[in-house]
Amino acid sequence: MAKAYTPGLKVTARTTYRVRRLLPVTGDVRVKVGELVSAETVVAETFLEGDVFPIKVAGMLGANPNELAALMLKRVGESVQVGEVLARSKGIFGMMKTEAKSTAAGTLESISDSTGMVIIRGAKTPVQVRAYVAGRVAEVIAGEGVIVETDALFVQGIFGVGGETWGPLVIAVKSHTEDLREELIVSSMKGAIVVGGARMTAGGIRRAREVGVAAVICGGIDDADLRDVLGYDLGVAVTGSEKIGITLLVTEGFGDIAMAERTFQLLLAHAGKLASVNGATQIRAGVMRPEIVVALEARGSSEIFTGGATAGILDIGTAVRIIRDPYFGFLGTVSALPEQPAVLGSGSKARVLEVALESGERVTVPRANVELSST
Amino acid sequence: MQIILSVAAARMCAATACAALCAPLCASPSASPPTPPLSVTAADVPWDAGGSIEISWVPAANLGSATTWLVERSEIGADGTSGPWVTVAEVAIATTTTTAAKLSHTAPYWFRVTAVGSDGSSSPTNSPAHTTAHRNFFIGEKLPLFSAILTVCACVIYFILAARKGRPMKVRRIAALEAIDNAVGRATEMGRPILFVAGIQDMDNIQTVAGITVLGHVSKTAAEYDATIEVPTSRSLVMEAARETVQASYLAAGRPEAYNADLIRYITDEQFGFVAYVSGRMVREKPATCFYMGCFYAESLILAETGNSIGAIQIAGTAESSQLPFFVAACDYTLIGEEFMAASAYLSGEPDQMGSLKGQDAGKAIASVLIIVGVVLATFAALSPGGFATAALGALRGILGS
Amino acid sequence: MRIVATDCGSTTTKAILIEERDGVFRQTFRGEAPTTVEDPFADVTLGVTNAVTELQELSGYKLIADDGTIIRRASVNDVDGCDMYISTSSAGGGLQMMVAGVVREMTAESAKRAALGAGAIVMDTIASNDRRKPHEQIQRIRELRPDMVLVSGGTDGGDTKKVIEIAELIAPARPRPRFGSEFCLPLIFAGNKEARTAIERIFSGEGFALSIVDNLRPTLEREHLGPARERIHDVFLEHVMAHAPGYDKLMEWANAPIMPTPGAVGDILQTIAKGRAINVVGVDIGGATTDMFSVFGGIFNRTVSANLGMSYSISNVCAEAGMDSVLRWVHLDMDERELRNRVKNKMIRPTTIPQTLEALVFEQAVSREALRLAYVQHKAFATTLKGVQQQRTVGDAFKQEEAGKSLVDNMALDLMVASGGVLSHAPRMEQTALMMIDAFEPEGFTEIAKDSIFMMPHLGVLASVNPRAAMEVFEKDCLVILGWCVAPRGEVRAGKPAFEYTLTRGGTTLAHGQLVGGEMRLVRFALGESGTLEVRPEKGLDMGAGAGKPISREVRGGSVGIVFDARGRPLKLPHTQAERRACVEKWLKSLEVYV
Secondary structure, X not given: OOOEEEEEOOEEEEEEEEEEEEOOOOOEEOOOOOOEEOOOOEEEEEEEOOOEEEEEHHHHHOOOHHHHHHHEOOOOOOEEXXXXXXXXXXXXXXXXXXXXXXXXXXXXEEEOOOOOEEEEEOOOEEEEEEOOOOEEEEEEEOOOEEEEEEEEEEEEOOEEEOOEEEEEEEEOOOOOOOOEOHHHOOHHHOOOEEEOOOEEOHHHHHHHHHHOOOEEEEEEEOHHHHHHHHOOOOOOOEOOOOOOOOEEEEEEEEOOOOOOHHHHHHHHHOOOOEEEEEOOXXXXXXXXXXXXXXXXXXXXXXXXXXXXXXXXXXXXOOEEEEOOOOOOOOEEEEEEOOOOOEEOOOOOEEOXXXXXXXXXXXXXXXXXXXXXXXX | OXXXXXXXXXXXXXXXXXXXXXXXXOOOOOOOOOOOOOEEEEEXXXXXXXXOEEEEEEOOXXXXXXXXXXXXXXXXXXXXXXXXXXXXXXXXXXXXXXXXXXXXXXXXXXXXXXXXXXXXXXXXXXXXXXXXXXXXXXXXXXXXXXXXXHHHHHHHHHHHHHHHOOOOOOOOOOHHHHOHHHHHHHHHHHOOOEEEXXXXXXXOOHHHHHHHHHXXXXXXXXXXXOOOEEEEEOOHHHHHHHHHHHHHHHHHOOOHHHOOHHHEEEOOOOXXXXXXXXXXXXXXXXXXXXXXXXXXXXXXXXXXXXXXXXXXXXXXXXXXXXOHHHHHHHOOEEEEOHXXXXXHHHHHOOHHHHHHHHHHHHHHHHHHHHHHHHXXXXXXXXXXXXXXXXXXHHHHHHHOOO | OEEEEEEEOOOXXXXXXXXXXXXXXXXXXXXXXXXOOOOOOOOHHHHXXXXXXXXXXXXXXXXXXXXXXXXXXXXXXXXXXXXXEEEXXXXXXXXXXXXXXXXXXXXXXXXXXXXXXXXXXEEEEEEXXXXXXXXXXXXXXXXXXXXXXXXXXXXXXXOOHHHHHHHHHHHHHOOOOOOOOOOOEEEEEOOOHHHHHHXXXXXXXXXXXXXXXXXXXXXXXXXXXXXXXHHHHHHHHHHHHHHOOOHHHHHHHOOOOOEEHHHHHHHHHHHHHHHHOOOEEEEEEOOOOEEEEEEEOOEEEEEEEOOXXXXXXXXXXXXXXXXXXXXXXOOOOOOHHHHHHHHHHHHHOOOOOOOOHHHHHHHHHHHHHHHHHHHHHHHHHOEOXXXXXXXXXXHHOOOOOOOOOEOOOOOOOOEEEEEOHHHHOOOOHHHHHHHHHHHHOOOEEEXXXXXXXXXXHHHHHHHHHOHHHHHHHHHHHHEEEEEEEEEOEEOOOEOOEEEEEEEEEOOEEEEEEEEEEOEEEEEOOOOOOEEEEEEEEOOOOEOOOOEOOOEEXXXXXXXXXXXXXXXXXXXXXXXXXXXXXXXXXXXXXHOOOOO
């Protein structure tokens, strides 16, 4: 039997979702194993080391670096304020003394006798990690963070921009083929996760940002509209840290493309519930796809999913999505898996498969150009 | 312009007419004194600073034995009496006009013309009325210069405006100026100082000024790289100017604390005393980079050779054509004449400076074209006199005020 | 002699078998398997075993023992086992380094050259004149998570202050290594020897594993990269590899040190350039990055264009080059909005392949621009040393050349080697040849070849232990000779004669003809054939012997043949879209690119 591995996006009605919530550096965990947390709960916090400010004190005094230690008024470890005098030159007969003032606030970390540079370490900045999804603390990793677990509806998107956010799930369109137009966004959607059908239009995105929508989820987006939102042409798909005030997530790809009906129906069924969305996408070593998580009441699910990329086995009858032109976005099932490579329209030789489209038509496409459509 | 043309044309016509008239007559011998001119007129020369009157006369049909014309003037004093006759000029017989110069522009003058020959002089013919040389608001002969200035200014303004609008100004790459970063970098990596000599002349020399401009750029780069720059000077004023410039550069580079005025010092006005100091300093301190930017004489080769022997990168710039070969041979890069003067515009890249550089270039281009055209016409005029080239050359001379 | 070589890439591990038969080394079998560095396997040797198992199945020799290790045979007469095993690795994103120096154009650039030459990706270069304020530099150092840091600066006996200053910025910034937060960050110092004591003191604290090597710029006139490069390799093995899963075992298996993949590619190209005394340019265009190698006059240079690639970075290529530049190579009607969306779709689904001819034409147009941009970057980096004293005579007054001129000279270029998916998997060889010609604009006579199955990394390591074997396999099995590009330097006039050519072999004329400006012509010259090609360029056009001077050269046949290119250099395309399309279509037709 011909089989092949192929990547796919996970869209599942119920799964046990486990998420690692870790600090960038070691710190304190604020919750215990078994504790129930909401999306906003701070699960761990710490302080990041302050910024470093070098000041060329010897130069300011016109002194030799090796004389600097004797001229310093502040010692290593002392705290300094902006404008505070760090060192004073001897001057001529006690007159005409020059002073070196600090240009930064923090703690004096070191004094160099070879370059005359003094290093001030700024105040530490607090870092907090929240739970992101409502659930139960399954595990505590001492000093680093926790693993939160919950039963959830889990939908992986293909691409997103903007970071983590959460809010009530609101369905703005009637069907999965309807574009998210400007007039569909109303002011009551402030802070919500808005689900559209097909493409999110430029007007729709603009209105959503005006209203203060937390996140928009659609089937597709136009490249030009994404460029307008970001203010630049995205070169490499590593996203999540954009500061655009909204998280955008597409489930299918770029262009006019409807959301897969199954995905839409799943989201529709949970309208009004609290959803967590993360737009962060990273398509390089260690693939990361954007996601929508809706926490459900615990009922015990056998399957455990921890995010990341998924893959499955391609077989006759498997539901697939074609992900490259000329059939981009078409859904269907595998109807044949020929062993021998075939010559494509482009002249290349590649292994192919035959897909029976929803319309009944059968098309042949390279195996590399399909992904599993609902796993 | 029109006036000059017509005056020139009038002169030419008069000359040819006269030559045609007297050619057959001069040949016939005669013993009687020459015939005086039929009439004499005097007119103030227009478009001048005053002090000149043009006198012209109509010779008689039969000149007799006349060989020259004697032109004389008489000044009318404040009391209305005329003074003695003073010779204005003695001109060849073919000529019928002359200009009396260096006259007072307040007093009126009488003029008279006498034909002089081997058989004595004719009776003089007087000008019918007295004439005063008036001062004019515009001096006609400066008009070509004026229009040249206008053209160059227009070019400069046009290019400045174009540059401000963001039109790219293409300037040829000057390797010597591009190499400044490299030269300063070398000093930084080697932990040695940079030596900058701005010539041995004072601030009134334009080359010294150009050198100080380059110093501004070099010291800014040095400040950015945190390299040490030493500037020995042979004039106290140059030292002051160099200090101001270097300090401003350190400030602009955001490192005012690194500026050290003691490194910019006055040595001596004595040419060879200065050279002895600089050479000695070079041999002892071994600077990694030496700049010579300004007016140099005999010391050019002494400095450049010393610098070469210590393995420094050397960049020179001077407009002294006699010193250029020495610099070219001994230095890594040399700014030649105009390049040196254009350095400030090149280095700053400011639209105003670039525009003015471009505008001046356009002016120079126009001048070059005129020179070439003139040379070509003069060559052809010499080869075939009286042809088209002669006329065109005459016209060109007329336009340019001969 | 039987050699097994593997290259552990970030996605696939490729194994090849090299055997000596009748005194000649040939590559005989190849196999591949997914790389197993990441979870759930977390042991690189599993992938190696799988790939070598494929070799074993194909060759019929037993190469893998029951415990999964590679069998070494006791004598060359044994049927099973191999005599030598070697490997390269670029798994886990390769070797990522940060470098620092005093002046960006001098010691910092030499440090960058050393790191790139050793096969690293340079994440950032810190220099005292990089126009960043010290605190900005510190911020940047803190953000990066390099595998290794290389610090240089000052000539021997030269500057110490600035080097120490840079060290004093790096030390408190405490850059964290990419793998394992508890392991010390390797730091190599290759600067002024007089600064060594101070450097030792600064990095004596915890968190750094300092090693000191000879200055890589002992004087500004001399670059001495060898010791620094070798130490980078050592540190790569000792520190970086030792922390990657399974590499301790792999190092034990291998007979030669494991090299970073690009470092090995650089080594084989240097070996070839030296062996044949030619100038070579090699390119490897990947999904995310493009690696460019060159050897001109014996000087090796490598650059990595981090965001120029054909899948992950395809959108960046279009953004950097501009869609207009990409579309100038396309002769078909395409809707720009549609294309932009397709580019983004390729970016988010990087593994897809073009199915239609239209999609292939577009991808190959993008690849031309990616290669062109990468070559521009390479030319700017591969320069002579800067900050060097020049010797002049009075005759130089009006042609003072600057130091730091690019070493890359398309006229002096003898061989171009293409590798990477879009080039080596193009359905027709003519497509690969034309992509290379359009992107690199070679001048004069230039041979074009492609790396058949990306074997260069294996051969690079092999060259370090058995140069003869590496050379033989490189010539016979690694390179697929496509043919020659013959193009004059200078501006051509459209429709006016550009040059005449005559191809002869032993007195018989095989081909003769004349090209006019803007024309391209393909003369088939099969693989294995050779002959003499004489070219007579028109006035103002240079084929290598000077403007207007005829030149003749021995040429070898290839799977494409000889491409005569009379489009002029630099290459200019017509301005209007209609004319440009007609031109491109004419070229594609005459070279039989898409049929």
